[in-house]
Structures are given as C-alpha cells and as structure tokens.
Amino acid sequence: MSDTDTANPLARFEITAEEISRVVAVFYARVRAHPVLGPVFAAHVSDWPEHEEKIAGFWRNAILRERSYSGNPMRVHVSRPDVKAEHFPMWLGLFHEVLRAELPERTALQWGALADRIGEGFRTGVVAMRQPKDQPPNLF
Template sequence: MHSELTRDAIATLVADFYADIRRDALLQPVFDAAIGEHWDEHLGRMVDFWCSVMLASAEFKGNVYGKHMALQGIGPEHFRRWLGLFEAHARRLFAPDTAEAFLAAARRIAASLQYGYFGRVEVAG
C-alpha cells in the first residue's frame, strides 16, 4: 500500500489496473479497438489524467467525454466491470481515505459518461 499520493503511486495504479483490463474478456476488446497499438501512449495519458484529478497537476489536456462518446457498443456491464476493477486496485494500493477520493472521482466520471450513453446513470458504482 502506498502511504503517499504521488505520481509514482498513480502510475502503479494505472499500470496494474490497465493490465487487468487487457486480460478482461468484456473490457479488453473495447479498449483494444479504441487504443490499438498505442497502449504506452494511453497509459502515459492516463497517468497525466489521474495526476490532474488527484494532484491538481493540470498535466492532462484532452476531451474525455468526446473520446468516450465515439465508442460503440458500450453497455452498463462495461461500467460495472470498469468500476469494480478500479475499486479493487484503488483499495489495494491506497489508504482508505485516498482510495475513497479516487473512487468518488471515478464514479463522477462514470456518471457523466453514462448520461451521455444512456441518458441516465445505470451503474452507481
């Protein structure tokens, strides 16, 4: 468990979480279709994204909502699986208060995307 919230700790979360996604029968096809051979670039952007969210680093520049709305075939089950994996990694790597802060942010992001896909929140997380 990381005692401090640092860029290195966030990089560990991102690497471990996305390693699970790449092995997941439901999520892997969606992510591979969107990311293709650009996984290293994606992981770096996700570290920047979560550093911006959790450390207010302002490193991430991008349109999260627009990128995700371009994906096809997304259902509530994808959100359930994504949130479940993310929660497991956040709780494993961070103290409870820090894990909860990660999860609150992940749930807000998921809720926003679900409104875009379904017009409502299907999975509360």
C-alpha cells in the same frame, strides 16, 4: 482524516504522481485480461504505454491539479459505439479492486469516490448523447 474529509470524500487527498501511475498501470493490465472490457479497449488502444501515460495525466490533473491532460474524454467515449453504458459499472468495479489493492484504505476510498462521480458522468453522457432526439430521456 478530519471530520471535514469524512463529510466530503471528494476533497483533495494525499497521493503522489508515482502512485497514480502505478494504479493506472495495474488497472490497465487487469483491463487487458478482462473478458468484456479487454476487447473493447484493444479495439481502440494500439500503444498501451502512451494510453496509460495519457490517463495518468488525466488523474494527475483531476487529483493533483496538474495541467497534465488535454483532451475531451466524453467525446472519445461517445464516439466509440462499442463503448456501452453497461461497461462503466464493470470498469468502476475493476478500478475499485485495484485501488483497494494498491493504496491505503482512505486514499482508495477518496479516489474511488472521485472515479465513481466521473464514471457516472461518462455513463450518463454516453446514454444521453446517443439518445434519439425525439424520445424522452433514458435515465438508466
């Protein structure tokens, strides 16, 4: 890893489409078993292989710059009232566990930094878009 990569953990990093698919599969196996996240996902995902392929496409698009995902994930998260802001730190914690278990350390750290940025954007969006129009913004 060069000094530039260390300074910018969101720089492109080496990973294969197969590694992305494996991480996504392992992650969702853990999500299904999670006492809080499992029921939330189960309420909205009826076809796990299809969901995993869609999310693997999202990550291939974000990391490998493939055109492998179409959709509006912010709208999806905001439109489900049982998806709460407090779920995102749980989601990210579980995701980081899987990254550390499945990938080399540098790759796990780099993908984890990207996931943190995206997850925080979703969490913030969920809070902001559900905020009553006549109230000051809730930044927490």
